[in-house]
Amino acid sequence: MRIGLDVMGGDFAPDAIIEGAVDSLQHLPADDTLVLVGDENAILRKLSEMKVEPSLFEIVPTTQVIEMGDHPAKAFSQKKDSSIAVGYVMLKSNNLDGFCSAGNTGAMLVGASYTVNVIPGVLRPALAVVLPRIDNRQSVILDVGLNPDCKPDVLLQYGILGNIFAKYVLEEENPTIGLLNIGEEETKGNSTVKTAYELMKEYPGFNFVGNVEGNSLFQKTMPDVVVCDGFVGNTILKLGESFHHIYQQRGLKDSYFDMLDFENFGGTPIVGINANVVIGHGISKRKAIMNMVIRTREVAHANLAQKIKEAI
Amino acid sequence: MRIGLDVMGGDFAPDAIIEGAVDSLQHLPADDTLVLVGDENAILRKLSEMKVEPSLFEIVPTTQVIEMGDHPAKAFSQKKDSSIAVGYVMLKSNNLDGFCSAGNTGAMLVGASYTVNVIPGVLRPALAVVLPRIDNRQSVILDVGLNPDCKPDVLLQYGILGNIFAKYVLEEENPTIGLLNIGEEETKGNSTVKTAYELMKEYPGFNFVGNVEGNSLFQKTMPDVVVCDGFVGNTILKLGESFHHIYQQRGLKDSYFDMLDFENFGGTPIVGINANVVIGHGISKRKAIMNMVIRTREVAHANLAQKIKEAI
Numbered sequence: 001m002r003i004g005l006d007v008m009g010g011d012f013a014p015d016a017i018i019e020g021a022v023d024s025l026q027h028l029p030a031d032d033t034l035v036l037v038g039d040e041n042a043i044l045r046k047l048s049e050m051k052v053e054p055s056l057f058e059i060v061p062t063t064q065v066i067e068m069g070d071h072p073a074k075a076f077s078q079k080k081d082s083s084i085a086v087g088y089v090m091l092k093s094n095n096l097d098g099f100c101s102a103g104n105t106g107a108m109l110v111g112a113s114y115t116v117n118v119i120p121g122v123l124r125p126a127l128a129v130v131l132p133r134i135d136n137r138q139s140v141i142l143d144v145g146l147n148p149d150c151k152p153d154v155l156l157q158y159g160i161l162g163n164i165f166a167k168y169v170l171e172e173e174n175p176t177i178g179l180l181n182i183g184e185e186e187t188k189g190n191s192t193v194k195t196a197y198e199l200m201k202e203y204p205g206f207n208f209v210g211n212v213e214g215n216s217l218f219q220k221t222m223p224d225v226v227v228c229d230g231f232v233g234n235t236i237l238k239l240g241e242s243f244h245h246i247y248q249q250r251g252l253k254d255s256y257f258d259m260l261d262f263e264n265f266g267g268t269p270i271v272g273i274n275a276n277v278v279i280g281h282g283i284s285k286r287k288a289i290m291n292m293v294i295r296t297r298e299v300a301h302a303n304l305a306q307k308i309k310e311a312i
Numbered sequence: 313m314r315i316g317l318d319v320m321g322g323d324f325a326p327d328a329i330i331e332g333a334v335d336s337l338q339h340l341p342a343d344d345t346l347v348l349v350g351d352e353n354a355i356l357r358k359l360s361e362m363k364v365e366p367s368l369f370e371i372v373p374t375t376q377v378i379e380m381g382d383h384p385a386k387a388f389s390q391k392k393d394s395s396i397a398v399g400y401v402m403l404k405s406n407n408l409d410g411f412c413s414a415g416n417t418g419a420m421l422v423g424a425s426y427t428v429n430v431i432p433g434v435l436r437p438a439l440a441v442v443l444p445r446i447d448n449r450q451s452v453i454l455d456v457g458l459n460p461d462c463k464p465d466v467l468l469q470y471g472i473l474g475n476i477f478a479k480y481v482l483e484e485e486n487p488t489i490g491l492l493n494i495g496e497e498e499t500k501g502n503s504t505v506k507t508a509y510e511l512m513k514e515y516p517g518f519n520f521v522g523n524v525e526g527n528s529l530f531q532k533t534m535p536d537v538v539v540c541d542g543f544v545g546n547t548i549l550k551l552g553e554s555f556h557h558i559y560q561q562r563g564l565k566d567s568y569f570d571m572l573d574f575e576n577f578g579g580t581p582i583v584g585i586n587a588n589v590v591i592g593h594g595i596s597k598r599k600a601i602m603n604m605v606i607r608t609r610e611v612a613h614a615n616l617a618q619k620i621k622e623a624i
Contacts, residue, residue: 214549218554
């Protein structure tokens with residue numbers, strides 16, 4: 001496996017990114033290569049400061065940076081030697097098995113759509129996030145922000161994409177698929193979700209368990225895959241952030257609530273494109289970056305993109 | 313003020329309802345009357361068991377019960393001597409200033425629409441909930457479940473209704489109004505919310521502060537009023553329930569997280585109908601019922617229904 005990491009992206013780049021890269025090494029198999037894409041001098045300086053041998057990595061030097069505030073499409077097309085643009089070119093030429101960045105999310109999405117492209121048959125790609133449940137297992141929820149307007153057939157397909165994700169990335173043999181709704185009954189919800197329910201119920205290719213409500217999220221009763229539109233999914237993710245923030249502010253200590261820190265989530269894989277790509281939170285520090293690299297390796301190891309291509 | 317309480321509604325009725333009624337008395341002004349609507353024998357038996365003087369209440373005896381599983385519209389029209397139906401008749405004849413129940417939510421909504429009616433000019437009534445912020449202030453969020461499909465003009469009007477709620481029930485002089493969205497920028501969100509943003513920005517009658525994201529909820533940065541459709545609002549409320557449940561399961565202790573218990577929320581007022589009505593959670597016990605009665609008194613004291621009638 002060759003995993004690429006954008007060293008220039010994120011509020012704390014490049015230092016925190018390089019620190020996270022170093023920490024991630026011990027979680028990667030010895031024959032994997034972690035490819036650091038970015039300013040070579042900055043990388044070498046930081047590694048030397050950390051007394052880490054640069055030969056543990058492959059370094060791909062770039063000269064430009066897409067800043068967090070840059071216009072995504074413009075920056076992506078104009079800054080051809082930026083770490084994000086170079087990462088995508090490497091993905092496209094199969095020179096990387098996976099790529100991740102905590103940088104400009106818009107530019108990462110532009111690269112996803114215009115360089116590696118959406119998998120034919122995928123209606124709309126999604127952002128997925130893996131959440132820890134109280135029973136020490138994991139569930140994936142999608143979409144968490146890419147498509148705030150979702151048609152019923154898109155929600156059905158998110159079930160299909162989520163099923164593949166849970167099977168191959170989370171290694172669940174027969175994942176349960178739930179539809180986020182505001183009641184358990186089939187007749188609940190808005191018109192989109194009601195139609196999606198019908199489609200998902202009839203779909204023979206996954207183990208649909210019906211509606212799931214907000215009070216099941218994070219609980220033992222949470223299905224392995226939760227399908228929702230990007231508006232609701234994004235709100236769920238950010239509300240989790242708010243609760244975790246309050247937990248921290250109040251000085252509470254608990255191993256489960258500690259896990260609910262976004263730094264543990266490993267970023268959000270883009271599901272439905274021709275490459276294994278993970279986007280990190282802009283405010284990612286050392287630990288979040290380490291987990292993002294690990295997640296990217298998981299997704300690349302499962303070869304999520306290929307599995308989806310075969311299934312769609 | 314005459315506040316009516318449905319003694320027969322809720323999973324733990326009538327005992328827990330009567331216990332909550334007794335506890336609420338000390339929070340009501342001496343010249344208020346708490347009207348217990350339900351099975352007279354059950355009420356008298358329980359009060360005697362609690363050694364509470366029945367004359368502290370007014371009792372309106374009823375002989376029928378709308379069960380939690382009853383079909384709302386059928387039950388409401390057929391069980392004319394049920395506590396819910398009788399409560400609504402009393403509201404309509406101005407024999408009550410407010411009414412609340414933890415019983416069959418559907419039947420409560422049927423009564424709202426068909427007995428006391430929607431206020432002319434109100435497009436769609438909403439369910440509101442008052443949430444405690446980390447800065448010890450309160451915000452109201454609406455809708456939390458009545459309208460999972462909201463048009464932009466309905467969201468605008470929820471801003472207007474929420475503004476009145478915050479002014480008169482929460483006693484905020486110049487409430488801030490926010491629109492729940494998935495980004496701060498004006499161009500974020502789904503098409504409904506984008507249009508709602510334009511409408512709310514142009515509306516001169518309230519203090520619109522723009523988009524509010526999930527990670528501001530419960531925080532100091534949360535506006536006094538948060539507007540969203542009933543799908544997202546319901547998910548927010550139930551996700552809060554899930555986090556509170558985890559907090560309890562983990563045996564944590566914190567005064568703020570304690571407040572996030574639904575038992576403290578005081579139920580969800582129906583906003584936009586010709587009467588002051590509050591709906592409680594079916595699983596309400598003693599404390600939740602007490603708080604529901606207090607909330608109903610607050611809403612009735614503010615005469616929310618009348619204030620909305622004057623404003624719309």
